[in-house]
Amino acid sequence: MIKKVVLDKADRLYHFPFDMEDFFPRRALKAGEKRIPTIDLGRFHWSIESGPPISDKNALAMANSEDFARLKEAISNWFSEEYNVRIDPRKEIYIGQGIHRVIFDICLAYVEYGDIVLCPEPGMPFYRRMVISVCGIPVTYPVSEKNDYKPSFARLSSNLGKATKILILNNPHNPCGTMLEDTEMSELLRIASRQNLFIINDAAYCSLTEEKYLPLRAIPGGEKVSLEIFSIPFTFGLPYLPFGFAIGPPGVISGLDTIRKTIGITIPKPWIEATIKAIESFPSPELKDIRRRFDQSRLEANRLVDLMDWGVAGGKSCPFLWVKIPERKQSGSYAAALLRRKRILTLPGTAFGEIGEGYMRFSLSAPPEEYKEAYDRLSKRLTLRPSRGE
Numbered sequence: 001m002i003k004k005v006v007l008d009k010a011d012r013l014y015h016f017p018f019d020m021e022d023f024f025p026r027r028a029l030k031a032g033e034k035r036i037p038t039i040d041l042g043r044f045h046w047s048i049e050s051g052p053p054i055s056d057k058n059a060l061a062m063a064n065s066e067d068f069a070r071l072k073e074a075i076s077n078w079f080s081e082e083y084n085v086r087i088d089p090r091k092e093i094y095i096g097q098g099i100h101r102v103i104f105d106i107c108l109a110y111v112e113y114g115d116i117v118l119c120p121e122p123g124m125p126f127y128r129r130m131v132i133s134v135c136g137i138p139v140t141y142p143v144s145e146k147n148d149y150k151p152s153f154a155r156l157s158s159n160l161g162k163a164t165k166i167l168i169l170n171n172p173h174n175p176c177g178t179m180l181e182d183t184e185m186s187e188l189l190r191i192a193s194r195q196n197l198f199i200i201n202d203a204a205y206c207s208l209t210e211e212k213y214l215p216l217r218a219i220p221g222g223e224k225v226s227l228e229i230f231s232i233p234f235t236f237g238l239p240y241l242p243f244g245f246a247i248g249p250p251g252v253i254s255g256l257d258t259i260r261k262t263i264g265i266t267i268p269k270p271w272i273e274a275t276i277k278a279i280e281s282f283p284s285p286e287l288k289d290i291r292r293r294f295d296q297s298r299l300e301a302n303r304l305v306d307l308m309d310w311g312v313a314g315g316k317s318c319p320f321l322w323v324k325i326p327e328r329k330q331s332g333s334y335a336a337a338l339l340r341r342k343r344i345l346t347l348p349g350t351a352f353g354e355i356g357e358g359y360m361r362f363s364l365s366a367p368p369e370e371y372k373e374a375y376d377r378l379s380k381r382l383t384l385r386p387s388r389g390e
Helices: 011-015 065-083 098-110 125-133 153-159 182-195 232-236 250-263 269-280 285-307 331-342 368-379
Strands: 093-096 116-121 137-144 164-170 198-202 226-231 244-247 311-313 320-324 359-363
Touching: 011 125, 065 093, 065 244, 065 269, 093 098, 093 250, 098 125, 098 164, 098 198, 098 226, 098 244, 098 250, 116 125, 125 137, 153 182, 164 182, 182 198, 226 232, 232 269, 285 311, 285 320, 285 368, 331 359, 331 368
Parallel strands: 116 137, 116 164, 164 198, 198 226
Antiparallel strands: 093 244, 226 244, 311 320, 320 359
16 A cells, blocks of 8 residues: 655745735636726736747757847847947856846856845735745845935944855835935945845836946946846836846856856747847837837826825836825725725835835836726725725
């Protein structure tokens, strides 16, 4: 008789933060309520579905070293033209499979057991997940109203210790939509150098900002203490692919290359072709169009915020709107009431950490027509009081 073998889950799984999807009101997952269609203002949908044409003969081919070299050269030229910063394509660029995976590769390469990694709160939950996955310890630092929804560098200095190796920065910041100025980045680099702290910046939305994005590497000394990660679809206006790149010091890039070789990451050749063509036409018509639609949605979202006496918090550097709920009501209950009573889906601020209580995040990927429809629904009744148990 064969006895059943029980495989216990690793303890780290019980410490993972929940996914953002888990914070959407549960009624959003139920089918059958078709009387009034749900307006989805919470989820982010990347609407670019077509990119530069690629050769059919390479449809199933995997990229080789020559393909990677061509892509790195194209990225280096783009970075130089866009930001007036020179990059060594052979030693200072890493090609990976999306921002999530690149951050995980960094954690595998540089985070030891018990190392502290500073993560923003509110911030994307996957930062903490990646740190926990390699037995590191994520410690959050606040991005709050007290500091204009930007990191408090004074608090960063007080939180640092000998075991702290890395600070994860999200600039432009999701969900707050703020972007650091050059003086603020200079101060952060100074603190990092003094405390022997390396900065990992998630710059996913750098091409979607209203103002000009300034990379850390453009600040004197930035090339010594920081690495920046970019999303290829969001940066160059391509259909969504798990495809990204990082720019950093040669020593750090070398460690990432070791992880890539060990795990055996493969990239399809058509992805390389499409990216090079998109870089050559940057900013592409598709990217300009999606920026315009985000701006239109922001205008309609602001009308909705004014109607409901909510408060717009943060800045305009991301395709999201960080909204403050009146009287600091519980964001989960408030979002549930919006869905139940008006069939409007939003994301509670607690999806980004406890400090997000009292806030909601709206996605500007929702077309302006949906914000107009939400305005019409809510204008029929201006009060929205969550009932008990919602």
